[in-house]
Amino acid sequence: MDNLVKDLFEVGALKFGTFKLKSGIESPFYVDLRVAVSHPRILKQIAAAFLKGIREHQVEFDLICGVPYTALPFATAIALEGNIPMVMCRKEQKDHGTRRTVEGQYAPGSRCLIIEDVVTSGSSILEVAESLVSQGLKVTSAIVLLDREQGGRDVLRAMDIELFSVYGITGMIEALQNMHLIDSLKAETVYAFLQKSQIIPADAKRQPSRIPQELGSESSMSPIRDQLYAISRRKKSILCVAADVESAEELMSIAEDVGPHICVLKLHADIIRDWATETPKRLQEIAARHDFLLFEDRKFADIGSTVVAQFGSGTHRIASWAHITNAHALPGPGVIDGLRQACESSGRMVGLLLVAQMSSKGNLIDGRYTESCLRMARDAFPFCIGFIAQERMDPTGKLFVMAPGVQLEAKGDGLGQQYNTPEHLLKEKGVDFLIVGRGIYAAPEPWQGRTKVQGTILEYPSIEYRETLF
């Protein structure tokens, strides 16, 4: 095993120095196992090391799947050396041919062991696990060549995936020291770094949002999510204004005032007493001019066939104009299927948010319900793009959180609404977007020379403010 460590070090797969990671964090070591493909001898050693680990840990599985891209050749080598069937997971779904996300032959219910090169947070393994599970495979374990020992194992355990590793970084460092390939100063620097950069599952919920730097440019599986992140980046805004007003004129006036500063305008169409056929057209025109999305806060909560009609027909014909809508998970996945079907019939794609937590005092949502929402939302991605919630939900950051119940002062409204400050929700709870209603459109003090809406909105945080928190 030490020979492999030595070989990896000598081909530059393990480097020591100062390296800026994708997250912006500076790390005293860097692992690049991609170079292994250029050294068939090392690739063979890697496969043997994985097979040894699998045997020693008595991992039970029927087939393997490598996390794209670096672990794909590793999985192939393991499959060949160990005569083990393998499947491949696509990063993006094809838009032609079979549209399969998992390639290869497998029986539903087969146990798939995920093969990974390096684990930091576990998020890449989780993404592959989601794809495999969505195709009927079972995933209960993963094995990695090198665990950076920063907490990914705990994050995965919290998601019911057991992680086995061929090497942990500590063991690898010790082996390198014993072979006099690195000195004790380098080793100490790595240990100190590991101590201060732990991700623990509870904290995974509080990680700074990955929007907009990473996810925003990553995928186009959900055009609405991509559109939202692009607007967020362009306008440096994380604000959704909730305009709970009763007339179309008031709604248009708020939309014009807040438009330049927001990503999303949220409304309750059923509050507007004079809703007319041209109302959504006027809203769409303002949204296009000021570059924001329209979110109808309908909170669907009925059986699939009823929500098909509620979403696509009736006075409001929500599916024909909203970019985003939301639903309670209470009725089960049928509510999501119904909304998806209505979207397909209307020929427009709308992004769905599940209400996983509520801001109101005494609400009946508990931790188990919220966990079930997370599972339902994962299964429904990319139609479901996130949550209405009060804290970060998805450690992978794929599904975002919009949090209502936000004002500059944490208090209540006398009718059960509970407010948190932007700082608390962003910093302590790791939410991605803030939904602010009366804090902006019903703020008491007009600003000199501006409408009160125009004045107050500037007091709410932008992306830049959020970045100063971390």
Ligand SMILES: O=c1ccn([C@@H]2O[C@H](COP(=O)(O)O)[C@@H](O)[C@H]2O)c(=O)[nH]1
């Ligand atoms: O848990 C929830 C879910 C939705 N809302 C909605 O957000 C706004 C909040 O308005 P404020 O004036 O900022 O209180 C409102 O439209 C609610 O329907 C929520 O508050 N809490």
